[in-house]
Amino acid sequence: MPSDERRTEARRVLGICNACGYCNGLCDLFEAAKHRPRLADGDLAHLANLCHGCRSCLYACQYAPPHGFAVNVPRALAEMRHQSYADYAWPRAFAGLLERGVLTAVMVGLGAVGLLLALVLWSLPHDILFAQHTGPGAFYRIMPWGWMLVLGLLPLAWSMLAFGMGLHRYWRAARTEAVTLTLRALLSALRDVLLLRNLSGGGPGCNDLDEQPSHKRRWIHQGMVLGLLLSFAATGVATYYHHALGWEAPYPLTSAPVVLGTLGGLLMSAAIAGLLWLKRHGDREPTAAVALKADYALLVLLLSVALTGLALLLWRETAAMGLLLAIHLGSVLAFFLLMPYSKLVHAGYRFIALLVEASERTRQRDE
Amino acid sequence: MPDPNPLGATPDVLVIGGGTAALCAAIAARRAGVSVRLLEQAPRGLRGGNTRHSRNLRFMHVKTTPLSTGPYPETEFWADLERATAGTIDAILTPLLIQGSEDITDWLEGAGVHFQSHASGVLPPSRKTAFLLGGGKSMLNALYTTAERLGVVLNYATEVQDLSIRDGRLEQVTISSGGHVHTLSPRAVIACCGGAQASRDWLRTHWGDAAEGFINRGTPYAEGKVLRSMLAQGAVSVGDPEHAYLVAVDARSPDDDGGIATRVRCMPAGIVVDVRGRRAYDEGGDTASTRYALWGQRLARFPGQIGHLILDARGVRAAPPSLYPPLSAASVTALAEVMGIDPVALAATVADYNAAVRASDDPGDTAAWHSVGLDPPKSGHALPLTEPPFAAYPMRPGITFTYHGVGIDAQTRVRLTKGGAMENLFAAGMIMAPNIIPRGYVSGLALTIGIVFGRLAGQEAARHAQR
Structure with a gap:
């Protein structure tokens, strides 16, 4: 959808919301929109990122289709949110990657895994690649530590830079005069992230699937985040073992990296399966096709990282370890590369939106 | 798609309607152990009558609750109704309503309904009504x-389509669905299908040509067939068919179903002229929420049932968000041309008004600005209209409900003109609301009437069906 159409539609529906106001108990969006009655382009980006896509306001809306006003806030803001991801992407030439989320994920995913496979197939004689390797340093006989470092850190550094540039530009646009950073606002925003308060529909939950409110998506999402954090923790501990203690992977089954990684991988896989199930069975009306595709792309990417990691653990003492390691490292590489060009950016933009909102709220209360 | 519930089996209790009263009646009757079928005229996506456009309900409570900002005792509820109806209160049904309202928030929560607590900090302060979440x-x-x-x-x-009533008994209900006509003869029927305000023909019989200028704010399905059928077959008529609750809405609103967002609210910030460009009422006299209904009645008496609220740029800045942006022009005469009013007349009206405006002693106290020597006066908020661009909201009377329904007894049975009541026909909701409120209105009352009398009708109808 062209960006003008997205803005026009978001402005139209939020204008009706501002004249109505019945939904202001469901989440922060509606009061925020009331305080920005001009609904300028920057306001729309902020409001779209404040919206958690919980869908409750569509089911609550007296003007939702088949009513002639055809108000569908979650869909209009999903489109608008997507527009803002593209608008703030860095470098701008890469914005198209976000518009074609599935294609980008598939190409980068296959490319990265293909690259790693090609690398090990080309650099290693088959009797080494397909041999059983056990004991300390087994992984590095397939891929030397230095290579792993280069293949991990360089893309990660680039992605962090691109992610950070996008967030910086968004922050400059979203930060109104009323926004002053205080510890109170920061804590309030962090609390909103931790509890996903805006995914609770004002108490009873959101319309994850249909007319019934539930807390499913809220809990499952946080389960996935916890799984991701555990996996990062596993990597962190392993790095510490390697550098500080000089212990080389693979680590025993009862070691911290393996336990953390296994728990993280299992939790992530289960949660992603849950989220995919919700997407598959949920009403399509309150979402936009472009947003749904971006969700699928990121979820499948994360699932592939988790599943290949678990597979590597399961078969690390067999002849398949070499290829599994290459596939796992390839999917991690794809994940790193796609961080700033996938749905993952929502984490940053949403945090900023919550921070801006918390700051304006605390200021209003002080006045 | 085939109807999932073909109209084959006859229920013990048939509920006509799909709004609050109908649902409360159906739930109460079903909980009492009888079989219940509910017929909603609207398609699923537009179900629920005017409840779709409602937000809060009035309830008696002796203690402060999380849902309101203070207690609202029975005596005060009674006094509010007495004032709103100018003393024409029903001595039997009104106590049933007020006392019945005490537990409705609990009852609704037990049926899965959620309320918005005042702790959310974003509700208009309300001591007497509770707000529905969403x-x-x-x-x-x-x-x-x-x-x-x-x-x-x-x-x-x-x-x-029709009810067949004989000897104080409802014999048969004629139903149309999917192009087919069916009949059902349930043991008891509860009519919860509202008034007739969506029917242009019905409006025209009572309002004449003025009806053409009305906008129906609510559901297009309130056509009043059941109401008229009952009245034609000897049901007691209550209220007055020539009275309706009207509010000022934007004239550009759709003919039906525009709901809350179509209201025009900022009359005190400007002047209101008719199609000839003349003022007729004091725009600054009422600033409470009662002004919406006051202006509805006034617009119904305007030529062509259309009026225009004129603001200058300052008024537009202060105006609450509106469904449609106001019409706008650089000068008053240009604005008149956009609106199709005589530019000379409008310019004269604005000039006379501006000349009559007097600042208050404290110029910052804009509420005290007033006109001197102007007829009609503008007694408050009379700031001059001088800052271009100028803007206008075209307005029409928006009908919300009519004060015309059927009389019921304390068991919600429909009363008969020849005396007594129907043994198996019950009524609840707006179709019988004029028993309680034959004129006037207080916010949140319509839902309360629907819940209290819907629930009661469900219990009574179930009791009758089990007899």
């Missing part, structure tokens, strides 16, 4: 789910 449609979703879970059979897009 508004009326969220409540409808919860009540429909509960009714279905309890085993109430639901039929959407199903219209009752």
Whole structure:
């Protein structure tokens, strides 16, 4: 959808919301929109990122289709949110990657895994690649530590830079005069992230699937985040073992990296399966096709990282370890590369939106 | 798609309508152990009558609750109704309403409905009413789910054409659905299908040509067939068919179903002229929320039932968000041309008004600005209209409900003109609201009437069916 159409539609529906106001108990969006009655382009980006896509306001809306006003806030803001991801992407030439989320994920995913496979197939004689390797340093006989470092850190550094540039530009646009950073606002925003308060529909939950409110998506999402954090923790501990203690992977089954990684991988896989199930069975009306595709792309990417990691653990003492390691490292590489060009950016933009909102709220209360 | 609930089996209790009263009646009757079928005229996506456009309900409570900002005792509820209806209060039904309202928030929560607490910090302060989380449609979703879970059979897009009444007994209900006509003879019927305000023909019989200038704010399905059928067959008529609750709405609103967002609210900030460009009322006299209904009645008496609220740029800046942006022009005469009013007349009206405006002693106290020597006066908020661009909201009377219904007794049975009441025909909701409120209105009352009398009608109808 062209960006003008997205803005026009978001402005139209939020204008009706501002004249109505019945939904202001469901989440922060509606009061925020009331305080920005001009609904300028920057306001729309902020409001779209404040919206958690919980869908409750569509089911609550007296003007939702088949009513002639055809108000569908979650869909209009999903489109608008997507527009803002593209608008703030860095470098701008890469914005198209976000518009074609599935294609980008598939190409980068296959490319990265293909690259790693090609690398090990080309650099290693088959009797080494397909041999059983056990004991300390087994992984590095397939891929030397230095290579792993280069293949991990360089893309990660680039992605962090691109992610950070996008967030910086968004922050400059979203930060109104009323926004002053205080510890109170920061804590309030962090609390909103931790509890996903805006995914609770004002108490009873959101319309994850249909007319019934539930807390499913809220809990499952946080389960996935916890799984991701555990996996990062596993990597962190392993790095510490390697550098500080000089212990080389693979680590025993009862070691911290393996336990953390296994728990993280299992939790992530289960949660992603849950989220995919919700997407598959949920009403399509309150979402936009472009947003749904971006969700699928990121979820499948994360699932592939988790599943290949678990597979590597399961078969690390067999002849398949070499290829599994290459596939796992390839999917991690794809994940790193796609961080700033996938749905993952929502984490940053949403945090900023919550921070801006918390700051304006605390200021209003002080006045 | 085939109808999931074909109209084959005759229920013990048939509920006509799909709004608050109908759902509360169906749930109460089903809980009492009888089989219940509910017929909603609207398709599923537009179900729920005018409850879809509602937000809060009035309830008696002796203690402060999280849902309101203070207590609202029975005596005060009574006094509010007495004032609103100018003393024409029903001595039997009104106590039933007030006392019945005490537990309705608990009852609704038990049926899956959620309220918005004042702790949310974003509600207008209200001591007397409780706000539904997400508004009326969220409540409808919860009540429909509960009714279905309890085993109430639901039929959407199903219209009752006629009732056959003989010797104080409802014999048969004629139903049209999917192009077919069916008849059912249930043991008891509860009519919860509202008034007739969506029917242009009906409006025209009572309002004449003025009806053409009305906008129906609510559901297009309130056509009043059941109401008229009952009245034609000897039901007691209550209220006055020539009275309606009207509010000022934007003239560009759709003919039906525009709801809350179509209201025009900022009359005190400007002047209101008719199609000839002349003022007729004091725009600064009323600033409470009662002004919406006052202006509805006034617009009904305007030529062509259309008026224009004129603001200058300052007024536009202060105006609350509106569904449609105001018409705008650089000068008053240019604005008159956009609106189709005589530019000379409008310019004269604005000039006379501006010349008559006097600042208050404290110029910052804009509420005290007033006109001197102007007829009609503008007694408050009379700031001059001088800052271009100028803007106008065209306005028409928006009909919300009519004060015309059927009389009921304390068991919600429909009363008969020849005396006594129908043994198996009950009524609840706006179709009988004029028993309680034959004129005037207080906010949140319509939902309360629907819940209290819907629930009561469900229990009474179930009792009758089990006899």
